[in-house]
Amino acid sequence: MDYAGLDYRNIRFPVDRRLTDEERMHRYRQSSISEAPPMEFLSVTRITSRYIELVDRWYPIKGFNTWLGAALAGTSLFLCGLMILAFFLAPAAGQSEALWFMVIVLLPICLGMVWGGGWLIRTECGRWTHYPMRLNRQTRQVHVFRQDGTVLTVPWDDLFITLGTARAPLSGTTYDLRAHVLDTDGATVRESFTLGYPSPLGNAESIDKFWAFLQPYMEAPDGVERTYRHLKEGGYLVPVDGRKEGWRWSIARSFMLAAPWPWLQFLGSPFLGLNAVGRMVAMWTSKVPRWPDDVEMTSKVERSDPYVLTWRDNAPLGWWELYWPLICTALGVGTFAGVIASILLTS
Template identity: 30%
Template sequence: MSDWVGLFINYETVGKQLKPHKTEALNRRQSESETLSPHRAVIQINSTYLELIDRWNYQRGFISILSLCFMSIMGFGIAGLIYYGFYNPPYQMYLGDYILDILFILILSGVIFIFFYMLKRECFSYTHYPIRFNRKLKKVYVIQPNKKLLVANWEDFHIGLQQYSRSSWDVRFSLLDDQEKVTQTFALPYTGLSQYSSELLQHWEFVRRYMEDDTAQASYDAVTEVFPIHQRKETLKESFERVMIATTGGDQPINRTQRLIFWATFPFRFIEFIGRILSIKTSKIPKFPDWVEQECKIETNDAYDFEQHPKPKLQSEPIKPFEYMIYTALLLISIVIFLGFIDLLSLAKGENSGLLKALFFWW
């Protein structure tokens, strides 16, 4: 669950001093990479501000499905306890049995509450949690998962590479108090497997150059495509593409490696796709307050406004005829493996779901 750090509870660094062995400070005046990479995280870019998606958007949908599955299991468990414990007990019940059943019902209800809380961070919430960098006023605005607005000056942040699990790092923006303890924090969307990840440093350089250069040209040139969800919800096609790129975390456009991994893990990706659609359709588009929009007013005929001057959309790698056969084979194999996995789980419980047998019967 480390990839969802900061979504359900505060970041692990809040209220603490930054640990030197887990934090590597970044100099906002110093270049870390010759290459700039937006990593399909840009919602809007212009001469006034740069707006990015949140770090959890790449994997959105997984938590929704996971939460619903566990809530359903816990719900069936509660229903069974109530039915067999109070309405139709299989044996004579004593006071201790009733107390035990009530205890289990309370525990399962608590688990349902926890997963419902997790569900609400993706469903019935915001479609995304935007991060906005105002290069003219040197300010940063972040709509957080608790729906509160974080506003601070660019110069007030301690910016560094932060380790948040054994092998994962992000670019963390932290506000510190007089005792050097973190009061508020957020992270850039793209994460890496180490502090030396070139792609992670390229992502930081993309933001750094936007805020520190005299013009927005370098960052604007690096953007080949935006994800314009500031005024609308993402389409089904966009949801499908987002699930596909999440399989590798790669940049645009969709390539053969992403397709191969997607179709090889299709049942799981399809479930994630359904979860993403559910989370988007049940949520509303976040809006910054009017005073923020006034501070971020876009100039007329802004040469670096992607909406006014869009670039030709990059096309995904074309699919060759023989690749269709490979993808079809991977799809069938992944379905067989998935159904076999379900059968093994049912056998472990002393039953046999017979999904594989049913599949081959229809074939």
């Protein structure tokens, strides 16, 4: 999946470099209005008349690294156990050459795979449930919760916003709404983050739609009303505002990429079901991000604010949003467990 920019062990967007011609060509200026239909792509956690809060680019695919890392580490540990057993049996069977091959070649490879699986798990577990971004319409400041727990605050008008691209082995080229913090020369990138990420299946047109959703909130005189109305009528807000997402949403969110095609959810149930379980584990083991006092002080909302909207205002998840994915999760995890059991019994 697409984990571009993940800042664990120095994997992140390239910085301390010059803007490229392509970035300049595909720039979204703060005053530019998109003619595309607005879409928020399930990225909003909260909206008020003062600010809007968004999730990070890794939130939609959370859980993938957890289950994949667990599968990789578990399989490798099992193979290591077999090699240790063979270590005691090979001399008695007169297979000393095979013993040395396992010890010198195969065992280090398996131990490396165990480390790799642990590294994948660590990119999601024991960290933060998500990395929020708060765009304050009144102060015109953007607050970004970094992956190390610190907070970046930068003026909205100073951001260089452009179409970002990344390459991932499984999803190919992906697109996001990339924001650069520039040096005083106006051309050197010092920090980068993603303002909007439709999904691994999104395209360049998807970014136009997200910009058509986000830009009016910060720029249009009636932006708050338009954004509130769009969210009120358009679907769900992400249920991580001051809390960890529950297991129901972990299942629903994992299957939402294939929401228009229930048959595809069924066929992909082993993959999507494992992702749902991995997502639950990642959420349960991670901390809820908290904004520092100075950010909260500038984000105070009046009790009478008519434009407050959170996950508490969501409609209940229905059959196709929750219960069908729940059935698919049970079938998928059961299928995976059956395959693993068969392999173990025949080995």
